[in-house]
Amino acid sequence: MGAMSGPAQVFEARRTTRSAGATRKLGVRLGELLEPGDVVALVGELGAGKTQLIRGACEGAQVPAQEVASPTFAIVAQYRGRLPVFHADLYRVADEDELHATGFFDLVGGPGATLVEWADRIPGALPAERLELRLAHDPARPSVRHLEVRGTGARHAALARALLAPAPRGAVR
Numbered sequence: 001m002g003a004m005s006g007p008a009q010v011f012e013a014r015r016t017t018r019s020a021g022a023t024r025k026l027g028v029r030l031g032e033l034l035e036p037g038d039v040v041a042l043v044g045e046l047g048a049g050k051t052q053l054i055r056g057a058c059e060g061a062q063v064p065a066q067e068v069a070s071p072t073f074a075i076v077a078q079y080r081g082r083l084p085v086f087h088a089d090l091y092r093v094a095d096e097d098e099l100h101a102t103g104f105f106d107l108v109g110g111p112g113a114t115l116v117e118w119a120d121r122i123p124g125a126l127p128a129e130r131l132e133l134r135l136a137h138d139p140a141r142p143s144v145r146h147l148e149v150r151g152t153g154a155r156h157a158a159l160a161r162a163l164l165a166p167a168p169r170g171a172v173r
Helices: 020-033 050-060 096-100 154-164
Strands: 010-017 039-043 076-080 084-089 113-117 131-138 141-152
Touching (some): 010 020, 020 050, 020 154, 039 050, 050 131, 141 154
Parallel strands (some): 039 131
Antiparallel strands (some): 131 141
């Protein structure tokens, strides 16, 4: 179900989660896999599950739950877990200049993992090599989310593959 193409390594796949809990669980798995320099772009309409996925990723990265909040007003929040996690929400950002003023560009690809909600709002803000997760509601089933996963570049393609790999036998997820 995955595809490799061209000189840049790309892995693409689709998945469906059947509840908010399952979306969060996928986030936990992501958080367990994150490494310094990882960039994760989340795209989807309001209520699509971006925040659930980020809360799960922070849990998987061992960030204390009480630290995790939506940075809609701060734009960028930094959390301490087994690695630094930078959580950006670009919903209210007007343009790249405004984003630059937040120090966001100094964090991307740095000593922590960068998780970006509403990544499509400022198209040039993220590097081409990244993990992109597009979430969409299922109109017929309110708790179901459809995910498009795309990892671009060797590291992020490997991250996408690992994120969607079946759990090893006996593993608790």
